[in-house]
Amino acid sequence: MTQVAPASLQPELVIGLRGLRNQFGSHVVHDNLDLDVRRGEILGVVGGSGTGKSVLLRSIVGLQRPAAGTVTVLGTDVLSASEEERKALEARWGVMFQDGALFSSLTVRENVEVPLRAVPGLDPAVRVALADLKVAMAGLPPLAGDKYPSELSGGMRKRAGLARALALDPEIVFLDEPTAGLDPIGASAFDALILRLSRSMGLTVFLVTHDLDTLHAVCDRVAVLAEKKVLVTGTMREMLDVDHPWVREYFHGPRARAALGAAPIAQD
Numbered sequence: 001m002t003q004v005a006p007a008s009l010q011p012e013l014v015i016g017l018r019g020l021r022n023q024f025g026s027h028v029v030h031d032n033l034d035l036d037v038r039r040g041e042i043l044g045v046v047g048g049s050g051t052g053k054s055v056l057l058r059s060i061v062g063l064q065r066p067a068a069g070t071v072t073v074l075g076t077d078v079l080s081a082s083e084e085e086r087k088a089l090e091a092r093w094g095v096m097f098q099d100g101a102l103f104s105s106l107t108v109r110e111n112v113e114v115p116l117r118a119v120p121g122l123d124p125a126v127r128v129a130l131a132d133l134k135v136a137m138a139g140l141p142p143l144a145g146d147k148y149p150s151e152l153s154g155g156m157r158k159r160a161g162l163a164r165a166l167a168l169d170p171e172i173v174f175l176d177e178p179t180a181g182l183d184p185i186g187a188s189a190f191d192a193l194i195l196r197l198s199r200s201m202g203l204t205v206f207l208v209t210h211d212l213d214t215l216h217a218v219c220d221r222v223a224v225l226a227e228k229k230v231l232v233t234g235t236m237r238e239m240l241d242v243d244h245p246w247v248r249e250y251f252h253g254p255r256a257r258a259a260l261g262a263a264p265i266a267q268d
């Protein structure tokens with residue numbers, strides 16, 4: 001008999017996608033896609049190139065309107081939310097895009113201040129102090145706050161993008177390929193930072209990645225995009241038993257074996 005955990009012990013869902021469909025003209029990217037994300041977990045979203053990982057992220061945060069389906073985030077139906085509800089919701093999540101998506105004419109501190117400017121009645125000196133705190137939390141040296149994005153390395157720009165995503169103390173952060181373009185040492189430092197922030201702040205992390213080392217090092221669960229939907233979700237260990245050509249190739253290939261040998265594993 002299946003044992004059902006009492007409601008108080010069941011993980012709280014912070015994102016629920018049901019029957020999601022995304023298409024561009026006649027090109028269907030997602031069809032009848034379902035996905036749940038639990039509070040406090042780090043979920044890695046993987047899939048072949050063009051399977052729609054970024055489109056999925058964009059449709060959750062409201063940058064891409066799905067053709068069908070529902071998107072529920074923190075209990076709010078995103079697609080039918082009023083402007084006011086959406087604004088309230090956006091204050092509870094942060095997004096870090098691949099290149100950091102920083103404003104080039106603003107310093108790092110000023111970039112991090114941008115979301116804080118929406119907080120009514122926040123004293124400018126407090127805003128600056130909060131921005132400096134987020135810069136430090138993202139692992140940047142204090143002087144980085146005065147620099148312009150063009151003066152930073154790629155890894156530092158990513159950290160600056162993360163600092164901005166953390167500006168409003170979000171409950172969820174969305175990270176689009178955070179380690180792409182980083183050298184292996186920079187990438188593992190970024191992995192460690194994500195893990196530390198998630199565990200210490202109870203952050204839920206929705207992480208699009210191709211990086212097997214990242215999956216091994218930080219992800220509690222993995223969701224595989226294939227055949228226009230989330231084909232399977234589970235731990236890295238569970239992925240090894242999935243009988244699907246792409247999943248087998250990805251999780252059993254030479255790169256996967258190297259990552260498995262190299263990385264400390266965050267889950268069983």
Ligand SMILES: Nc1ncnc2c1ncn2[C@@H]1O[C@H](COP(=O)(O)OP(=O)(O)OP(=O)(O)O)[C@@H](O)[C@H]1O
Nearest residue numbers: 024027029047048049050051052053054055056210
């Ligand atoms: N604005 C757009 N207009 C038309 N087609 C788009 C648009 N955005 C994405 N697509 C298409 O949707 C598909 C999925 O794109 P997406 O960027 O989400 O893939 P991905 O899984 O993130 O790929 P990669 O791993 O290469 O980054 C691709 O075929 C892409 O060309």
